[in-house]
Amino acid sequence: MxxxxxxxxxxxxxxxxxxxxxxxxxxxxxxxxxxxxxxxxxxxxxxxxxxxxxxxxxxxxxxxxxxxxxxxxxxxxxxxxxxxxxxxxxxxxxxxxxxxxxxxxxxxxxxxxxxxxxxxxxxxxxxxxxxxxxxxxxxxxxxxxxxxxxxxxxxxxxxxxxxxxxxAAYHAAANLAASFLLSMLDEACQVWAAAGLPAEQALEALLPLSRGTLAAAQQRGLAGALSGPISRGDAAVVAGHLQALQAMGPAHAAFYRELSRRQLLLAAQAGRLSAAQQAALARLIDD
Structure with missing residues (x-):
């Protein structure tokens, strides 16, 4: 031994x-x-x-x-x-x-x-x-x-x-994958409450979505786990999101736009969108 x-x-x-x-x-x-x-x-x-x-x-x-x-x-x-x-x-x-x-x-x-x-x-x-x-x-x-x-x-x-x-870079990556998830959930809870839904129910309602997404990422990788309107090329839904968030305050819309740019890259990696769909979404997000 x-x-x-x-x-x-x-x-x-x-x-x-x-x-x-x-x-x-x-x-x-x-x-x-x-x-x-x-x-x-x-x-x-x-x-x-x-x-x-x-x-x-x-x-x-x-x-x-x-x-x-x-x-x-x-x-x-x-x-x-x-x-x-x-x-x-x-x-x-x-x-x-x-x-x-x-x-x-x-x-x-x-x-x-x-x-x-x-x-x-x-x-x-x-x-x-x-x-x-x-x-x-x-x-x-x-x-x-x-x-x-x-x-x-x-x-x-x-x-x-x-x-x-x-x-420093390694630790930044680790923090993005850990505590920064809480920042994302905080934004989701704020938007939930601003929409007139009960704030005390937000985390309980949203956490199962987070758990399901993480489980899918573990099984299929980040691009493979992508869901939602960007993964489908649904520009009309994304436009509706942006309009609603802008009405709540420009910071909410800006946060959504930045995350959407990254989602669009993942959707492209997954090969789910045509060139025309990618271009339309990019114009919408950057508008």
Whole structure:
């Protein structure tokens, strides 16, 4: 059996509350948890076999592999304040933060890397259940890559290598696919209410459409899942939408136009529209 290094978590928030139990359940020894809030460290350590809540410096000293799971803006300061040793392995779990936030550990001879699960952690128990099948972005020095890929596979995650220098664009893509969906739903709820429908019913009524669309995208890809008037070339319906939204305020119509331009590209990829239909819709959207 391949060696599994002893692990410590520095930071006991929602990410640690999901990831640490998943690692322990997969047989990776989580030995210590350290946090500025000792009660958080105690609560997490109590859920893990043979794990201690320790002051952060002591937690680091117990482990070969250390996960930094503090808020992003605290990573560099936390790492700079802790004692590191040659050969130790130190990771942060931020999508947007560059690895130079771990420079203090690297300067002491540690190997450093990033391990960013592409999942939301609003609720740790729900997130833990979703880890299996979730992708995880790994950026690490050569001596650490294989271990992190093995760790990811052991908890059912799908690892992929993150190219150096790509973090900002990668993280923007992740946010567009996650929290920005809420912006889209907020716009839909606003339009629903402006149409005179009960605002309290909007989300309940609209969410099944969102779930169905995401399920179709998973099965058939983005272009294959496209539905609605643009996918059918129905310019009259699109014109009606624009007229109604413009009456509610130009910002609503502008938002719809921008999204419609992207939908038209997807419809073209799907090969559903004739050249004449595409041209007519493009003129309508840009008018």
């Amino acid at each position: 391949q060696h599994r290094p002893g692990i410590a978590f520095i930071g006991a928030g929602r990410l640690a509350q999901s990831l640490a139990p998943a690692l322990a359940a997969a047989g990776w020894p989580v030995l210590a948890v350290g946090s500025r809030r000792n009660e958080s460290a105690l609560a997490l350590a109590a859920r893990l076999p043979d794990c201690q809540a320790l002051p952060m410096a002591q937690a680091v000293a117990t482990a070969e592999l250390v996960f930094i799971t503090t808020p992003d803006d605290a990573i560099a300061g936390t790492v700079a304040a802790l004692p590191w040793r040659r050969g130790q392995m130190v990771l942060h779990c931020s999508g947007a933060t560059a690895l130079d936030a771990l420079d203090a550990a690297r300067a002491a001879g540690a190997l450093v890397g990033g391990f960013h699960p592409l999942q939301i952690f609003s609720d740790p128990e729900t997130a833990r259940a979703l880890l299996a099948g979730t992708s995880v972005a790994i950026e690490a020095e050569a001596g650490l890559q294989a271990l992190l890929h093995r760790l990811a596979h052991d908890i059912g995650m799908k690892p992929f290598a993150l190219p150096p220098g790509s973090r």
